[in-house]
Amino acid sequence: MTFEEAKAWRRGSARADHYAKLARPRLGDRERERKRKKVVTPEDMPWEDSPQGSLKHMVNGDMNVRVNSIDAYMQELAPGSRSGKHRHMADEALYVLEGQGYDLHWDVDVALGTTYEWKVAEKPSKWEWEAGDLVWIPPNTVHQHFNASATAPARFISAQNRAFKFLGYDDVEQLENAPEWRPSGGAAPRPTTDR
Template structure:
């Protein structure tokens, strides 16, 4: 049987909590979040020149708090240009919007596992040709790089990844080579 303290009607010898009040506050916060815009206007998207290349971020929690699980951007490759080379734990979906080119994929395996992972990357990549209207799947942890074959026009593609690996604490993004257009931070 639980003994109650007569002064505050709380069980004796137990700390008082506010868990239910916290749950109510969290539900109210979530309800406020649901009222945020469901459309991100083009002028609100963030353009970034980074080691991977020129990116226009279209899905990111900084842009919209409703976006919990997808990171997406549009990348532009200049004429005869290329992206940076990187790998990440999340699989990636790419839809080619404009242009034609190819992508290189290097399979990556675990070489050693201790407190951190050490990776072994294939020496010879696989080459995949693409053009506007095609889509590409990049498997988990595959190193990859994209090349524009057109010397006159840029190529553009939409890239999307799941944020679940970030939530789990194993995002493990590694930039292996910077895009030639990148000038540093």
């Protein structure tokens, strides 16, 4: 029967005010935003000892700051060390502050059906970097950072957009832990260099 949906879509009596909520001024939101920080000091930036390594969060959705679009952290790799190895849906930009090293990137093909099927390349591509460089990591790329120096630390800032999180696609898959990470929940040693 042609156009049966023309009658079917009218069924149901549930009512809502979803659009009205979007259209009316959000005074509470504005007031809450006014109270959030626009300047984040180093003392406001928490350390996290994670499977990815020791991170100093600069901006994160769980912090009381006005930045709503990105997450950013600073990471220091000890001499000769490496980060964890992982994959996430959002692309990522690394700005190298000091040191030199390289990234390994494994391209990932995604087959979409009733489930996601990840096909990780067997061989990675190698991307060398040094202080002042910006490294782009494409969406879904399996990646790992390496400090090429046996005597000096490497330090970088990592930033990702939050759009994927807002859409429910904040999938992160940790494939290998950083060597300094302690799975017992005990704190891994933080970088010893004085900044």
